[in-house]
Amino acid sequence: MWPLSSDALIEIDHVSFGYDSSRLILNDLSLRFMRGKVTAVLGNSGCGKTTLLRLIGGVHAANAGRVVFDGEVIDVRDRAQLYRLRRRLGMLFQFGALFTDLTVYDNVAFPLREMTDLPEGMIHDIVLMKLNAVGLRGAAPLKISEVSGGMARRVALARAIALDPELIMYDEPFAGLDLISMGVAAKLIRTLNDVTGATSLVISHDVPECMAISDWVVLMAGGGRLVAQGTPEELMNSTDPEVRQFVRGEPDGPVKFHYPAPDIAEDFGMTSMTGLARGKAAAGGAR
Numbered sequence: 689m690w691p692l693s694s695d696a697l698i699e700i701d702h703v704s705f706g707y708d709s710s711r712l713i714l715n716d717l718s719l720r721f722m723r724g725k726v727t728a729v730l731g732n733s734g735c736g737k738t739t740l741l742r743l744i745g746g747v748h749a750a751n752a753g754r755v756v757f758d759g760e761v762i763d764v765r766d767r768a769q770l771y772r773l774r775r776r777l778g779m780l781f782q783f784g785a786l787f788t789d790l791t792v793y794d795n796v797a798f799p800l801r802e803m804t805d806l807p808e809g810m811i812h813d814i815v816l817m818k819l820n821a822v823g824l825r826g827a828a829p830l831k832i833s834e835v836s837g838g839m840a841r842r843v844a845l846a847r848a849i850a851l852d853p854e855l856i857m858y859d860e861p862f863a864g865l866d867l868i869s870m871g872v873a874a875k876l877i878r879t880l881n882d883v884t885g886a887t888s889l890v891i892s893h894d895v896p897e898c899m900a901i902s903d904w905v906v907l908m909a910g911g912g913r914l915v916a917q918g919t920p921e922e923l924m925n926s927t928d929p930e931v932r933q934f935v936r937g938e939p940d941g942p943v944k945f946h947y948p949a950p951d952i953a954e955d956f957g958m959t960s961m962t963g964l965a966r967g968k969a970a971a972g973g974a975r
């Protein structure tokens with residue numbers, strides 16, 4: 689069911705965007721991210737998922753259309769508005785982007801010290817509370833260089849929620865994690881969303897994890913094209929060949945293995961190939 693606009697914290701309204709004029713990355717894209725929900729944006733590498741997060745964060749301006757945050761159209765030229773909106777937003781980057789020389793504690797304290805005038809005593813309590821929420825209160829004195837990749841991801845999550853954001857954006861939160869750490873991270877995203885009442889936006893390639901924790905799933909393809917959206921159940925049960933191929937990770941389907949290329953015979957200088965040879969070459973994968 690297409691969500692109502694009043695329930696949306698973020699609205700992407702007919703947005704087109706390209707880093708340069710020669711190629712559109714997002715093409716007339718319209719989406720809504722609902723308050724209090726976990727929405728996953730899935731799609732192949734390069735389809736524009738991170739770009740979409742950048743537009744929501746006001747890093748880039750849309751060439752056409754509007755990005756609306758809680759009823760306010762984001763205007764990247766309005767520094768005061770951007771500062772205000774970014775205060776309401778927590779971002780978990782692909783590889784954590786932590787300060788490796790600082791302790792776990794100081795990493796989480798960083799945004800509180802930078803963005804607020806809270807006394808150290810209060811910062812101490814908030815940091816330990818956030819670390820407790822991700823199960824790492826005991827790791828507070830460790831340096832980032834001393835913790836595992838999965839733990840570092842959880843520290844980054846504690847830091848992302850330090851200022852109690854209304855919107856938490858996760859860029860590839862499961863990348864590079866082993867299966868157990870992946871399950872822990874996925875469960876944490878869901879739990880933190882529900883406990884804090886935040887709205888979460890997860891971009892990822894990991895279909896099973898996203899299906900397990902999301903209320904709504906958006907599937908994008910190259911050129912920022914929206915393939916489908918719906919509940920995880922709706923997408924898992926979809927009969928659309930493109931959706932099926934993606935959610936089931938099938939190698940064959942409408943999404944081609946080969947990047948567009950000239951005819952194989954032409955590339956190998958075999959323009960006079962027999963019909964049989966052509967058939968063999970095609971069976972070899974030139975789909």
Ligand SMILES: Nc1ncnc2c1ncn2[C@@H]1O[C@H](COP(=O)(O)OP(=O)(O)OP(=O)(O)O)[C@@H](O)[C@H]1O
Pocket residue numbers: 707713731732733734735736737738739740
């Ligand atoms: N700063 C930039 N300048 C120019 N082109 C860029 C820039 N950032 C991304 N792109 C291009 O925009 C396209 C979309 O990139 P984007 O990172 O949004 O995709 P993605 O879906 O997040 O990919 P992935 O899943 O691999 O992270 C890609 O073709 C990429 O090369």
